[in-house]
Amino acid sequence: MELPAKSKDKRRKSKTGKRQSEEEQHPIDQEEESARALLQMREGAIHDSRAPYYQDDLAAPQQLIAKSSSMRPLELTNGDDSVVRSSEKPRNHKTRRSKKKKRSDPFTFTGSEDGNDESERYPHIPSTPPGQVLHSSPPPYRPTISQSAHTLDDIPTDDEAVASYMQEYEKENESADPPAAPEHDIYEFSQQPPDASDQEDYGTAMHSTYKLPKQAYFPPKASAKPKKRKRGRVSTPDEVDDQEQPLANGEGRHTLNLDLGAINELFDDDNWANMFGACQDNDMPIDPELHSMSALPPSVDLSQLNNGDENAAQKKKRNSKQNGSAPPSKRRRVEEVSPASNGRVPFYSPYALDHDQEDLQDRVLPGFEDLQRQTSPELGSPFIEDIANRGLEYLSDRASPGQSAQRKKEVCASKANDSKKLRAVKELKSSPKTISKNGGQYTAAEAEKLDKFRDAYCDANSISIEKFNSHIQSTIRNNIEVKAIFDELHEVLPYRPRMSVQKFCRRRYHNFPARGTWTTEEDEMLKKAVAAKPNQWKAIGEMLDRMGEDCRDRYRNYLLNSENRNREAWTNEEVQSLCKAILECRQAVKDERRQVKIEKYGEDAPESDFDSDQEAQDMKLVNWQSVSDHMGGVRSRLQCRLKWLQLKEWEQKNLVQSAIDAKGFEGRKSIKTKNPWRMKRASKKVANMRTGDQYTLLQAILDSSAATEDNIPWKTIGDVEFQSTWNSADKKAAWTNLKLHVPGSDSMDYRATAKGLRKRILANGRDELDEKWDPEVHGDVSAKKPKRKRKAKEMQGDDEEEASGKKKRAAKRAKKLQDKSESNKSNEYVHDSDQEEVADSGDEPQDYNRHTALPRSDAAEANMDAGVEGASITDDNQDKEVYADDSEADSLFNEKGDNDGDQPMADRDVDKELASRVHLLQHA
DNA sequence: TCGCTTGGTAAGGGTAATCCACAGAC
DNA sequence: CGTCTGTGGATTACCCTTACCAAGCG
Numbered sequence: 017m018e019l020p021a022k023s024k025d026k027r028r029k030s031k032t033g034k035r036q037s038e039e040e041q042h043p044i045d046q047e048e049e050s051a052r053a054l055l056q057m058r059e060g061a062i063h064d065s066r067a068p069y070y071q072d073d074l075a076a077p078q079q080l081i082a083k084s085s086s087m088r089p090l091e092l093t094n095g096d097d098s099v100v101r102s103s104e105k106p107r108n109h110k111t112r113r114s115k116k117k118k119r120s121d122p123f124t125f126t127g128s129e130d131g132n133d134e135s136e137r138y139p140h141i142p143s144t145p146p147g148q149v150l151h152s153s154p155p156p157y158r159p160t161i162s163q164s165a166h167t168l169d170d171i172p173t174d175d176e177a178v179a180s181y182m183q184e185y186e187k188e189n190e191s192a193d194p195p196a197a198p199e200h201d202i203y204e205f206s207q208q209p210p211d212a213s214d215q216e217d218y219g220t221a222m223h224s225t226y227k228l229p230k231q232a233y234f235p236p237k238a239s240a241k242p243k244k245r246k247r248g249r250v251s252t253p254d255e256v257d258d259q260e261q262p263l264a265n266g267e268g269r270h271t272l273n274l275d276l277g278a279i280n281e282l283f284d285d286d287n288w289a290n291m292f293g294a295c296q297d298n299d300m301p302i303d304p305e306l307h308s309m310s311a312l313p314p315s316v317d318l319s320q321l322n323n324g325d326e327n328a329a330q331k332k333k334r335n336s337k338q339n340g341s342a343p344p345s346k347r348r349r350v351e352e353v354s355p356a357s358n359g360r361v362p363f364y365s366p367y368a369l370d371h372d373q374e375d376l377q378d379r380v381l382p383g384f385e386d387l388q389r390q391t392s393p394e395l396g397s398p399f400i401e402d403i404a405n406r407g408l409e410y411l412s413d414r415a416s417p418g419q420s421a422q423r424k425k426e427v428c429a430s431k432a433n434d435s436k437k438l439r440a441v442k443e444l445k446s447s448p449k450t451i452s453k454n455g456g457q458y459t460a461a462e463a464e465k466l467d468k469f470r471d472a473y474c475d476a477n478s479i480s481i482e483k484f485n486s487h488i489q490s491t492i493r494n495n496i497e498v499k500a501i502f503d504e505l506h507e508v509l510p511y512r513p514r515m516s517v518q519k520f521c522r523r524r525y526h527n528f529p530a531r532g533t534w535t536t537e538e539d540e541m542l543k544k545a546v547a548a549k550p551n552q553w554k555a556i557g558e559m560l561d562r563m564g565e566d567c568r569d570r571y572r573n574y575l576l577n578s579e580n581r582n583r584e585a586w587t588n589e590e591v592q593s594l595c596k597a598i599l600e601c602r603q604a605v606k607d608e609r610r611q612v613k614i615e616k617y618g619e620d621a622p623e624s625d626f627d628s629d630q631e632a633q634d635m636k637l638v639n640w641q642s643v644s645d646h647m648g649g650v651r652s653r654l655q656c657r658l659k660w661l662q663l664k665e666w667e668q669k670n671l672v673q674s675a676i677d678a679k680g681f682e683g684r685k686s687i688k689t690k691n692p693w694r695m696k697r698a699s700k701k702v703a704n705m706r707t708g709d710q711y712t713l714l715q716a717i718l719d720s721s722a723a724t725e726d727n728i729p730w731k732t733i734g735d736v737e738f739q740s741t742w743n744s745a746d747k748k749a750a751w752t753n754l755k756l757h758v759p760g761s762d763s764m765d766y767r768a769t770a771k772g773l774r775k776r777i778l779a780n781g782r783d784e785l786d787e788k789w790d791p792e793v794h795g796d797v798s799a800k801k802p803k804r805k806r807k808a809k810e811m812q813g814d815d816e817e818e819a820s821g822k823k824k825r826a827a828k829r830a831k832k833l834q835d836k837s838e839s840n841k842s843n844e845y846v847h848d849s850d851q852e853e854v855a856d857s858g859d860e861p862q863d864y865n866r867h868t869a870l871p872r873s874d875a876a877e878a879n880m881d882a883g884v885e886g887a888s889i890t891d892d893n894q895d896k897e898v899y900a901d902d903s904e905a906d907s908l909f910n911e912k913g914d915n916d917g918d919q920p921m922a923d924r925d926v927d928k929e930l931a932s933r934v935h936l937l938q939h940a
Numbered sequence: 941t942c943g944c945t946t947g948g949t950a951a952g953g954g955t956a957a958t959c960c961a962c963a964g965a966c
Numbered sequence: 967c968g969t970c971t972g973t974g975g976a977t978t979a980c981c982c983t984t985a986c987c988a989a990g991c992g
Binding site: 494513516523531532533534566585654658 | 981983
Binding site for chain 1: 946947948949950951952953954955956961962
């Protein structure tokens with residue numbers, strides 16, 4: 017399997033806010049989509065007979081519903097009770113809704129107004145025609161404020177515009193709470209909440225070894241009265257009912273209804289590569305959307321396939337989105353909540369002196385920080401610095417109140433001048449860093465603002481930074497001073513949620529002696545602390561004098577299951593396990609929801625629930641820690657998540673590649689480029705490999721369990737001693753040489769080849785398994801050059817000055833011919849470079865190739881055939897085991913490998929073989 | 941007393957920085 | 967053929983938001 021290398025740019029791009037934004041704006045379940053696509057691919061390529069099964073899945077047959085209607089299938093748990101069940105946690109027994117609001121309308125691909133068109137994610141795939149809706153659910157509510165779509169051009173450049181701009185936002189903010197998006201969670205907003213008995217039973221009824229995410233839609237906790245909604249508009253019963261409407265014509269169905277049998281069947285085949293290879297089949301019987309994604313149109317612009325650039329329209333849309341984040345209602349905040357202004361603060365506020373409202377406008381100019389991130393190298397650093405500096409001007413203004421007005425005029429003028437630059441910025445590729453509507457990563461400028469406030473505050477109140485930090489870390493409620501500090505801090509970044517600022521400051525301003533790298537001792541202490549106070553991260557942090565959050569992260573990302581953690585390349589089995597766990601996790605979510613609905617509506621719960629958008633969105637909620645747990649902890653949550661993203665990307669690239677292949681794209685790069693000289697050098701070196709080394713290599717290759725030959729971790733296979741003798745190139749070259757014994761090995765599974773070779777070694781060179789290259793005895797296999805020089809010097813005699821290069825070459829050729837002759841006599845095959853080594857290495861045994869069971873020596877095969885060594889092998893139990901494991905390899909190997917013929921290599925055309933080998937090496 | 945707001949804490953999802961191995965260029 | 971350097975995968979440390987709950991306030 018040749019998996020396309022991931023573009024770093026694209027990877028980085030995908031890792032940034034863009035991806036987050038895309039996923040939120042395109043809540044189509046990408047994982048679900050990928051899983052389905054993988055399923056489809058396998059079905060199409062391998063298990064065609066399962067097509068009807070898929071149809072059944074899509075149709076959500078009644079029997080499946082009936083099956084799901086029971087408690088969580090026990091077969092999902094595998095009897096593993098060690099995993100923490102979220103349903104056992106009382107605190108989670110409430111409805112969640114926050115993320116659901118953000119993920120709206122997962123299946124509408126109409127070219128979203130927020131700029132996250134599907135074509136942005138898949139530039140090679142045309143957008144769904146406008147208006148084409150692939151589902152029957154109502155379109156999502158889009159708050160008015162998010163429709164503002166302010167672009168950089170919208171940012172005012174003079175005072176009046178600023179005032180107007182802010183008034184506009186104040187107006188929006190002052191309006192009644194915007195109607196909430198139609199909530200999908202019918203339990204929270206239903207006029208008839210589940211009765212208490214249902215809820216009481218819930219805790220024990222919901223059992224899943226998957227720790228569901230918080231957004232896993234637990235039913236409401238038992239309560240005497242329905243939970244009152246805090247903010248926003250309560251969905252009306254009609255709206256709720258709308259969510260329950262069945263999908264028309266089955267369109268928009270994207271849930272994957274798999275039972276475990278299907279999952280197991282899905283991953284029965286260990287040839288993962290076929291799964292991806294099948295991506296090239298454009299005739300997969302998949303639903304319209306997936307089908308459209310898999311079929312590349314003839315007019316695809318290949319130039320777009322390999323770069324992550326967005327077209328201008330997309331950039332514009334995204335810029336609009338970035339600048340459309342809700343600005344604050346600054347004046348109101350200042351007037352209403354500033355403790356400094358109402359005299360409640362018993363201490364001095366650095367802002368209380370001179371910050372007027374106009375000044376505040378400068379401070380919080382919406383989107384201003386974004387401008388700093390939307391610069392590019394094309395603009396040059398001066399502009400960037402200018403923007404960055406201006407972002408902090410309000411502070412300097414405050415320090416010099418007398419100059420404020422003048423400075424402000426200058427600022428406005430500067431802004432006006434910059435408007436042209438801003439337009440230019442808009443056209444350039446913007447940084448993926450954005451501040452989302454709810455905040456996002458804090459910028460350096462924002463941090464600096466807060467730092468300056470801290471410094472000013474400490475100066476004004478004559479307190480130390482440590483004292484300030486202790487105030488920040490204080491969790492005592494109703495501490496007026498602390499509260500006032502946070503009020504002031506919030507005024508520095510009033511467009512950020514107050515709690516967000518508070519949490520950011522708690523992370524930034526602290527007196528903990530250490531953050532960062534953890535020592536082994538600290539890890540041990542952390543383990544003990546966690547054992548003593550599980551899940552009490554604040555207390556644990558106090559014990560270790562570190563931030564509780566850091567302790568939590570260190571534990572979950574590093575220490576948890578560290579004894580089982582595999583940090584090597586993913587094996588085929590692990591990948592299968594990952595996919596299975598993800599699908600099971602989603603199924604668990606679905607079952608959970610189904611059970612909840614049955615509890616509410618009874619067994620007659622509408623089937624349409626399974627088809628709703630919400631259901632599909634739930635499938636996106638994969639708890640990666642649970643996935644990791646179900647893999648036995650051999651991979652961390654981050655490893656699982658990253659691998660899944662990688663698999664999806666590979667899958668997507670394969671789809672692209674298939675289209676490229678279909679068009680005969682000549683520019684396609686060769687599957688693998690080698691460094692010929694490096695491999696040639698390694699090839700020389702591995703000529704000294706003994707039978708034991710070869711056997712070790714083959715065993716190490718098989719032990720690697722790499723999914724494909726390309727995935728073999730050449731550097732790390734073998735034990736330490738083996739690695740010290742043979743580097744990665746050596747091992748790869750040796751493997752390439754060994755494969756030459758198996759005609760047609762290029763089209764075979766590498767494992768079958770390796771097993772066949774291993775068997776042949778056992779049969780042919782069993783007594784030589786202990787023979788390994790010992791650098792101390794045989795010399796350094798790689799240190800040949802000095803010897804060669806020494807020999808050449810000796811050959812030339814004392815009169816070095818007369819030894820011309822011509823004579824040297826002649827002597828070398830003569831020696832070479834002589835060696836070749838000797839080599840032929842010994843019936844051993846050695847290519848020219850090998851002969852060179854042999855000839856030059858006086859301390860090496862001249863018959864070293866006789867120590868290899870697989871020197872491409874047909875004579876050896878002849879010996880084996882004659883029963884010289886192979887006869888007694890079958891008596892060995894160990895070998896029986898090997899043979900039992902290798903039955904398939906045997907058949908493949910013997911069928912092809914035995915056709916080498918019995919003619920000794922000495923009688924063959926060595927040059928021809930050499931040329932063939934070089935060709936193979938260079939094109940391997 | 942009650943409804944609402946605010947704030948603390950844990951949990952979950954996510955990413956930038958960094959390391960490391962590999963491979964191509966010179 | 968040794969060295970430099972770019973690239974991509976994987977890990978680590980850190981970040982931010984959300985959910986839940988409890989205290990406080992009017």
